[in-house]
Amino acid sequence: MDEFSEKLKQFKNFKFPGFKLLIVAVVVLWLLTGIFIVGPAERGVVKRFGEFNRETGPGLHYHVPYPIESVITLNVDQVRRIEIGFRSASQDRNFQQGQTRSVEDESLMLTGDENIVDVQFSIQYQVADAMSYLFNVDGPDATVKSAAEAAMREVIGKNRIDAALTTDKQRIMNQTQELMQHILDMYQTGILLVNLQMQNVHPPNEVIDAFKDVVSAREDRDRLRNEAEAYRRDILPRAKGRAEAMIREAEAFKAMQVLGAEGDASRFKAVADEYKKAKDVTRTRLYLETMEHVLQNPNTEKLILSDDALQKAVPYLPLGQLPDARPRTGGAKTQGGAQ
Structure with a gap:
């Protein structure tokens, strides 16, 4: 020791x-x-x-x-990307640039009218809160992927297959992005979605040909409907214009006839009043005015006969045919008398 x-x-x-x-x-x-x-x-x-x-x-x-x-x-400025329903060369090194591989377990979804549709889309996001991104969620990238798939399935399930394939893709993307952001905020992931983009939406490969025929028929229907609508928009204004013109012409003709009749009635009344005052003078004046009108009308065929010719003429004389049987000359025609 x-x-x-x-x-x-x-x-x-x-x-x-x-x-x-x-x-x-x-x-x-x-x-x-x-x-x-x-x-x-x-x-x-x-x-x-x-x-x-x-x-x-x-x-x-x-x-x-x-x-x-x-x-x-x-x-936190890096824009991260996740692909749902497919894998591109950036995510899978076994593929060349531009090639993609479908992942049907993620892409096949059921629509509201009980049809199956293949939806392939991508998500871009950024880290908005570093602490929440690192500590509130275990595996934030996997959480984003699960939230994206769940949101897209819910939105697709509330829409018909026609909306997903043709007209309402933008609305579906907006609704999915809003729902997905709500889910991520609810879990306090600290993630901000930048963009959600549908890459390819089509029916399953087994029935894609039949769906193409349906889409083609629907496009033909829409085209014919648009042509008919264009024809209707072209023909209706013209028909309405013609109808309006005919109405205006009829109203003008009506007004002209009424005014003419009223004028004739006024003249007749005036002549009747004068006739009552001086019958012989009025009768002679009317005769002379009528003859003056007949003789001065260039469109009226005239045949003037003397008194002797009138005594020798047969009782029936086809005045409407007689001028057509002889050569036409300028001025009035005479027979047995002077013009």
């Missing part, structure tokens, strides 16, 4: 050359490991004994070295 105590005292009194300097150097190097740099597009998340402690922005920072504190740098 005394021998052991003696050796222990000798060991304590022994001095290693440079031992203290070595310890100081190790401590300095350990302290220097706490220096870290956060890039312009990054956020630094400092953990103390594995628990979130603080978040740092871009620049030079320091934390208590491991194992007391550790730091995770996360790029």
Whole structure:
């Protein structure tokens, strides 16, 4: 026992050359490991004994070295992409650039009218809250993928297959993005959706030919309907215009006839009043005015007979045919008398 105590005292009194300097150097190097740099597009998340402690922005920072504190740098400006229902060359290195592989377990969905549709879409998102992204969800990328698939299945299940294949793709994408963002916010994932884009939407391969025929027939129906609508828009205004013109012409003719009849009635009344005052004079004046009108009308065929010719003429004389049987000359025609 005394021998052991003696050796222990000798060991304590022994001095290693440079031992203290070595310890100081190790401590300095350990302290220097706490220096870290956060890039312009990054956020630094400092953990103390594995628990979130603080978040740092871009620049030079320091934390208590491991194992007391550790730091995770996360790029929050990076736009991450997830593919649902297919895999492209960027996600699967076994494919060449431009090639894709369908994943039917993710893409086949049931529509509201109980049809199956193959929906392939992609999602782009960014990290909005680094702490929530790292600590609130286990496997954030898998969570985003599951939320995207669940949201798309719910929206597709509320729509008919025609809407998904043709006219309402944009509305379906907007509704899916809103529902997906709501799910991610509810789980406090710290993720912000940037874009949701449908890459390919089509019926299952087994029935795609039949659906193409249906779509073609529907397009023909829409085309014929549009042509008929265009014809209707062209013909109706013209028909309405013609009808309006006929109405205006009829109203003008009516007004002309009424005014003419009223004028004739007024003239007849005036002549009747004059006739009552002087019958012989009025009768002679009317005769002369009538003859003047007949003789001055260039469109009337005239045949003038003298008194002798009238005495010798047969009782029946076809005046309407007689001028047509003889050569036409300018002026009036005479027979047995002077013009």
